[in-house]
Amino acid sequence: MAIGINELAPDFTAVSTHGEIRLSDYEGKWVILFSHPADFTPVCTTEFVEFARHSDELKSLNTQLIGLSVDSVYAHIAWIRNIEEKFGVKITFPVIADLDTKVAQLFGMIQPNADSTATVRAVFVIDPKRVVRAVVYYPLTNGRNIDEIIRLVKALQTHDANNVATPANWQPGDPVIVKPPLTQEGAEKRLQEGLDAKDWYFAQKSL
Numbered sequence: 001m002a003i004g005i006n007e008l009a010p011d012f013t014a015v016s017t018h019g020e021i022r023l024s025d026y027e028g029k030w031v032i033l034f035s036h037p038a039d040f041t042p043v044c045t046t047e048f049v050e051f052a053r054h055s056d057e058l059k060s061l062n063t064q065l066i067g068l069s070v071d072s073v074y075a076h077i078a079w080i081r082n083i084e085e086k087f088g089v090k091i092t093f094p095v096i097a098d099l100d101t102k103v104a105q106l107f108g109m110i111q112p113n114a115d116s117t118a119t120v121r122a123v124f125v126i127d128p129k130r131v132v133r134a135v136v137y138y139p140l141t142n143g144r145n146i147d148e149i150i151r152l153v154k155a156l157q158t159h160d161a162n163n164v165a166t167p168a169n170w171q172p173g174d175p176v177i178v179k180p181p182l183t184q185e186g187a188e189k190r191l192q193e194g195l196d197a198k199d200w201y202f203a204q205k206s207l
Contacts (some may be wrong), residue, residue, distance in 0.1 A: 002108025004101040005135060007031075009126045012103050014068075018094035021066070023130065029064040030153060031126040034144075035109040035119035039071045039079040043143045045087070047121075048080075050146040052089040062128075063153055065093035068117055070104060073097035111137075118120050123149060125156065162207060 003009060009031075011024045023031070036044040051058075051065055056067060071077075081089045096103060098119075104110045109119040121138035134155050138144050155166040164176040180201040182186050187200035199205035 003106070003124065003132050003135070005132055008133050009124065009130050009132050010106055012106060014096045014103055015073055016066075016094035016096045017073060017080065017091075020085075021096070022096055023066075023126075026064050028128050030061065030064060030128060030157070031124075032058070032063060032153070033066045033068065033107070033124040033126060035068045035104060035107075035122045037118040037120065038069060039075045039103035040082070042134060043141070044069075045079075045083060046142050047146065048083055048091060049087050049089050051093070052083075052091050054091060054146055054150060055092055057150060058153075058186050061150070061153055061157065067093060068098050068103060068109070069095070070098050070101055072099060094185055101136075125153060126148075126158070127160075158207070164205075164207075167204070175206050177203055178203045 009023060011022060012116065013022050014195060023033075029148070036047060037043065048067070053167065055065070058093070073113060076095045076097055079096070081163050083089050098104050101110060104119050107122065107124060109122045111120050119146055120140060122135075123136040123144065125131055125134040134152055136144075136149070149170065154172055155170060158166060158172070158176065162176065164178060167177055170176070175196065178195055180203070181190050190200040191197050195203040195205050
């Protein structure tokens with residue numbers, strides 16, 4: 001069964017392009033654990049290139065990327081070297097070689113109706129306490145929007161730091177949403193609190 005939002009991400013030990021790693025090695029950091037269907041495939045290559053291009057921004061967000069597919073570590077290394085040669089970007093994050101599919105099965109990255117063996121394009125955003133905060137699935141045929149994944153991390157971090165929600169299409173610097181009151185008295189006071197309130201249940205503010 002797939003891991004859900006607000007569940008503790010199970011620890012694991014896996015072989016990767018950076019040697020043996022454990023998810024618990026990264027506690028204290030945000031983690032983007034993502035799977036791809038196969039090495040040396042065009043859509044996956046574009047995703048790795050874009051993740052690599054955003055590596056500095058992710059580091060500034062205290063966020064660690066971890067890739068995964070059921071290919072061997074030798075295939076991963078060869079593909080990473082090919083990406084650097086052909087596209088001019090260096091892959092600096094570990095890529096798990098999940099040959100026995102243990103991690104993929106643990107996180108629900110293999111979906112039989114999509115492919116019986118290959119991992120789909122799954123993304124798990126895991127917080128510094130190893131709690132899964134967001135889960136996103138893409139089909140095999142369509143690449144992910146890396147900017148959106150990073151925006152999601154920023155939105156989650158903004159929530160944690162300020163106890164607010166973020167509206168549709170929110171970007172850092174935009175107004176955030178203040179939680180609505182849970183009592184009739186609070187609803188009556190909300191419109192006098194100096195917020196940008198459309199009504200008692202919908203109020204925004206700038207950070």
